[in-house]
Amino acid sequence: MTTTAQTVRGYHEARFRGDVAAAAAHLAEPFSFRSPFIRSTDPVGHLAGLPEFVKIVTDVDLISELYGEAEATLVYDVHTATPAGVQRTAEHFRLDDSGKITTIMLIFDAAPWQPMAQLMT
Template identity: 70%
Template sequence: MTTSDVVRGYHEARFRGDVAAAVALTATPFQFSSPMLQSDDPTGHLAGLPAFLSIVTGVRLLSELYGPDEATLVYDVHTASPVGTQRTAEHFRLTGGLITSITLIFDATPWQALRSAVVAGQAVRSVAGQHGVAG
């Protein structure tokens, strides 16, 4: 498979929620880095994928750049959330035809605010539940 086949295969598998197919295109060792998550586990960095995909309404690929052992994708992730559309760049490194590292680049500021609101809401529901109050 070419670098394009592997990277596009991973990208498409991830956005259709097929963790097994995405992980099958990664190598060991593996590293993932983003503004919100670091992982050395090919499956671990995809653990929150179902929740994330539940708010994704579409993905529009803007640019694809491929070399023999690296690639960069630039795309917009459209969400049904206060974040709206998230412009994202993703850089891949490959060894032996498998992905060894992914660096995801995006502005995490709107996601941090959303995460804080969700965590605060969960804390309020937890405290209310402990006191017998409907949340």
């Protein structure tokens, strides 16, 4: 479980620092990502919007970490400088035999983000 925890925490911390290269180093090929707004099968595409996203993040409070041999779940609050405010988020990860992340499923209430998403399209 140490490798799982190191990989997932490494990815999580790099992502919220806005360090695309460090976050990408934890992702496998093939890879898939799914959230209420985005689906991606490409690590580069998945992380493409990261620099802009972290600009609106003011803080992250990790609430819970659950680790298994090849999977993990993080629950955290993302504090944003947007009308959405604080976003409670759950993120589930699956890892391959090499210890890299193959899938990420991001779960959150997308309703507060709908007005902003419509403005961006």
